[in-house]
Amino acid sequence: xxxxxxxxxxxxxxxxxxxxxxxxxxxxxxxxxxxxxxxxxxxxxxxxxxxxxxxxxxxxxxxxxxxxxxxxxxxxxxxxxxxxxxxxxxxxxxxxxxxxxxxxxxxxxxxxxxxxxxxxxxxxxxxxxxxxxxxxxxxxxxxxxxxxxxxxxxxxxxxxxxxxxxxxxxxxxxxxxxxxxxxxxxxxxxxxxxxxxxxxxxxxxxxxxxxxxxxxxxxxxxxxxxxxxxxxxxxxxxxxxxxxxxx
Amino acid sequence: xxxxxxxxxxxxxxxxxxxxxxxxxxxxxxxxxxxxxxxxxxxxxxxxxxxxxxxxxxxxxxxxxxxxxxxxxxxxxxxxxxxxxxxxxxxxxxxxxxxxxxxxxxxxxxxxxxxxxxxxxxxxxxxxxxxxxxxxxxxxxxxxxxxxxxxxxxxxxxxxxxxxxxxxxxxxxxxxxxxxxxxxxxxxxxxxxxxxxxxxxxxxxxxxxxxxxxxxxxxxxxxxxxxxxxxxxxxxxxxxxxxxxxx
Numbered sequence: 001x002x003x004x005x006x007x008x009x010x011x012x013x014x015x016x017x018x019x020x021x022x023x024x025x026x027x028x029x030x031x032x033x034x035x036x037x038x039x040x041x042x043x044x045x046x047x048x049x050x051x052x053x054x055x056x057x058x059x060x061x062x063x064x065x066x067x068x069x070x071x072x073x074x075x076x077x078x079x080x081x082x083x084x085x086x087x088x089x090x091x092x093x094x095x096x097x098x099x100x101x102x103x104x105x106x107x108x109x110x111x112x113x114x115x116x117x118x119x120x121x122x123x124x125x126x127x128x129x130x131x132x133x134x135x136x137x138x139x140x141x142x143x144x145x146x147x148x149x150x151x152x153x154x155x156x157x158x159x160x161x162x163x164x165x166x167x168x169x170x171x172x173x174x175x176x177x178x179x180x181x182x183x184x185x186x187x188x189x190x191x192x193x194x195x196x197x198x199x200x201x202x203x204x205x206x207x208x209x210x211x212x213x214x215x216x217x218x219x220x221x222x223x224x225x226x227x228x229x230x231x232x233x234x235x236x237x238x239x240x241x242x243x244x245x246x247x
Numbered sequence: 248x249x250x251x252x253x254x255x256x257x258x259x260x261x262x263x264x265x266x267x268x269x270x271x272x273x274x275x276x277x278x279x280x281x282x283x284x285x286x287x288x289x290x291x292x293x294x295x296x297x298x299x300x301x302x303x304x305x306x307x308x309x310x311x312x313x314x315x316x317x318x319x320x321x322x323x324x325x326x327x328x329x330x331x332x333x334x335x336x337x338x339x340x341x342x343x344x345x346x347x348x349x350x351x352x353x354x355x356x357x358x359x360x361x362x363x364x365x366x367x368x369x370x371x372x373x374x375x376x377x378x379x380x381x382x383x384x385x386x387x388x389x390x391x392x393x394x395x396x397x398x399x400x401x402x403x404x405x406x407x408x409x410x411x412x413x414x415x416x417x418x419x420x421x422x423x424x425x426x427x428x429x430x431x432x433x434x435x436x437x438x439x440x441x442x443x444x445x446x447x448x449x450x451x452x453x454x455x456x457x458x459x460x461x462x463x464x465x466x467x468x469x470x471x472x473x474x475x476x477x478x479x480x481x482x483x484x485x486x487x488x489x490x491x492x493x494x
Binding site: 149151152154155156157158159160161162164165168169170173174177 | 330354
């Protein structure tokens with residue numbers, strides 16, 4: 001009885017969401033010729049812009065790498081502070097709340113904020129990546145720390161080791177490979193995030209995509225997209241190989 | 248050398264694990280602690296080096312208070328007590344040598360140790376400990392690549408590397424088959440006889456306890472139900488320790 005009532009309510013709410021978002025199959029079908037036209041106008045891609053696209057792609061890579069490495073370090077103290085089995089309640093709860101608050105704001109929003117604060121270019125992009133990634137990695141780190149085996153930690157403590165030594169010899173060896181894997185994974189995601197940072201003036205390849213689309217120069221935009229796809233595939237391939245070796 | 252008075256441990260909400268234990272252990276004794284699971288064997292051993300904080304009572308080692316010691320004092324006492332665990336508790340991703348060196352953490356200079364630097368003398372001592380348990384050829388092997396029996400021998404080497412006065416062993420053979428049990432108990436017996444180390448070992452197998460211990464302590468529901476030489480164990484005593492206590 002209850003299940004039926006819950007089911008009906010879920011269906012009604014879902015129907016409302018569909019209506020509110022104006023979902024319409026007919027409208028989608030009517031749009032198909034326009035999509036085809038858009039794609040057709042991209043061909044053939046204008047390969048003369050490859051050089052500038054590569055410069056933009058390199059900058060995106062640089063923003064992602066610098067942002068991710070800085071965040072990987074900043075997240076270390078935060079990660080330990082927000083791990084339940086390392087810190088006590090008075091530290092743990094504020095640390096976790098802080099993480100959850102800043103993590104719920106996306107890189108793109110931070111980019112808008114930092115462009116306004118420090119001006120255009122890759123630097124606000126780096127700041128945006130650092131802010132969001134620090135919070136995400138700190139959360140992942142703290143969960144890795146909470147998942148460690150307590151046995152080895154007991155054993156190290158039982159030798160008469162000090163707190164830092166217990167951390168270094170009992171906890172770190174258990175979590176460092178996981179940390180490295182998370183950092184590589186975030187690097188992959190950050191390269192994708194960094195491609196659209198250029199839309200708001202925070203540097204990288206996104207600037208070229210947006211500019212060519214605005215200039216209605218679709219062949220050039222297509223060439224930039226090709227460079228982007230090649231870069232992302234190369235990074236994903238390298239990163240997943242590395243991650244497979246770590247864990 | 249070890250003096251235990253009125254030791255009590257209550258786990259929330261109201262499980263009484265130790266219910267007033269008094270014991271004196273003299274240098275060179277090989278004490279076997281027996282009793283049903285849940286009788287308080289592990290809790291007793293872990294209260295001796297305060298891996299578990301006793302609720303009440305006193306423990307002292309050679310006149311030095313363990314209960315109520317400052318963090319520094321506790322580290323000093325723990326240095327003198329090696330500990331061996333049922334699950335071996337090696338750091339899996341670390342090498343055998345690194346695991347044994349961990350036994351030196353209470354003795355070596357703190358800051359260099361955090362960077363993995365140990366004095367030559369301590370490395371030699373770790374190697375000598377490995378030789379004593381016949382594991383010197385495995386020094387560079389990762390700990391998780393070893394069999395259970397091999398891991399326990401490394402764990403014994405780690406405890407020996409501490410140059411302790413006492414070794415506490417919490418069910419050291421419960422995860423091993425009978426043949427390995429003989430081998431591990433044989434190593435412990437040799438340490439006891441040749442080095443004069445005091446051993447306190449919890450053991451769920453009565454036969455094993457009787458054939459290696461010089462003294463048997465039987466726990467029942469957190470109290471000492473028997474304390475005497477192996478020859479003092481009669482069927483009536485066995486019944487008093489093992490039967491009718493609920494679990």
